[in-house]
Amino acid sequence: MTGASDRPRFYVRFAESDPAAVEQRAAQMDAHKAHLRNEVGLPQGFRILASGPMQAGSGGSAAALIIAEALCIEDVIAFSDADPFVIHGVYNRIRILSWTPTLSRISGLQRD
Numbered sequence: 001m002t003g004a005s006d007r008p009r010f011y012v013r014f015a016e017s018d019p020a021a022v023e024q025r026a027a028q029m030d031a032h033k034a035h036l037r038n039e040v041g042l043p044q045g046f047r048i049l050a051s052g053p054m055q056a057g058s059g060g061s062a063a064a065l066i067i068a069e070a071l072c073i074e075d076v077i078a079f080s081d082a083d084p085f086v087i088h089g090v091y092n093r094i095r096i097l098s099w100t101p102t103l104s105r106i107s108g109l110q111r112d
Helices: 022-037 073-081
Strands: 009-017 047-056 059-070 091-099
Touching: 009 073, 059 073, 073 091
Parallel strands: none
Antiparallel strands: 009 059, 009 091, 047 059
């Protein structure tokens, strides 16, 4: 685990949907949801804090956001790479970034 620390950090995965992958999205939806909810075998310190789709003004799913806590970014990348939506090309662009919340009204997302 390169960059691992003993204290979990926050990470954000922003995944943009491929408009041409409607069939793959429908076919993989149950497996994708099961992947997000599965807590068995996750690395120590890893947990999903929030996730969900994001819509463009015209409707339709345009992207998805995950806020995770992990000891290193490699754990988040591995989790993302195992997502059925990633495996089956539902997303055409994925960014995983370290995130430092400076203002949050969500319980537990404030840093010392």
